[in-house]
Amino acid sequence: MKELLLVDDDEATLLIVSKYLNNSGYKIFTARNGEEGFQLLNKEASIEMVVVDVVMPVMDGVAFCRKMRSNYKFVNLPILMLTAMANISDKYVGFDAGADDYLTKPFEPLELLLRVQALMKRNRKFEQISGFPEKQNNDCIKINKETFSVNIRNKEIYMTLVEFDIISYLFSNSGKPISVEEILQKVMRYPPKTGNPETIRTHIKNIRAKIEIDSSNPKNITTVPKRGYMFNNIASQ
Secondary structure, three states: OOOEEEEEOOHHHHHHHHHHHHHEEEEEEEEEEEEHHHHHHOOOOEEEEEEEEEEOOOOHHHHHHHHOOOOOOOOOOEEEEOOOOOOOHHHHHHHHHHEEEEEOOOOOOOHHHHHHHHHHOOOOOOOOOOOOEEEEEOOOEEEEOOOOEEEEOOOEOOHHHHHHHHHHHHHHHHOOOOOHHHHHHOOOOOOOOOOOOHHHHHHHHHHHHHOOOOOOOOEEEEEEEOOEEOOOOOOOO
């Protein structure tokens, strides 16, 4: 049975979500704030994913995500954020803190289950998705799937697990436009016609901010109108 940590200060949410996911085959640990959640993570080594609310006392969801991502033990643990805040700027803050996906309240329990299943299914070493070699590089970028690291212009770049998987997939398909729908299915592992395209757009924005010299004028990952995103083989920058 897969084990999941749910962090939320709302008792009704804890009860409903815990019961639904438990009935779907997951063992659920619960915490009422980020501090309790972090203590549980350190105690229960078998936890494979975290679902966390944003607005909570003691330690909110954003601070919790940042604390997780700063700890090498949890840097690749999938995080799904639950929040009543639907503004794109709020989502950007969540993704920037290290969240892998974002679900806005109120939500249907089935949608939550699909998001959880999608994040759980993704292979952390990525070889089952693309099968590309351990290291690939052009003259500017090196990607290492063993360490989940991206080296650009001789500088090591930190990536969340989802960011790493997205850039790896685009990189392995260099020169080919990849649609948002394909990324949702092949990388995020969503069933067809599910998942929020805005999630991918926000992740791309975050990736560009990390790898581009000028993220407002990207050279490595460009947008191909009506077709998606394309990784370009660049000789120099």
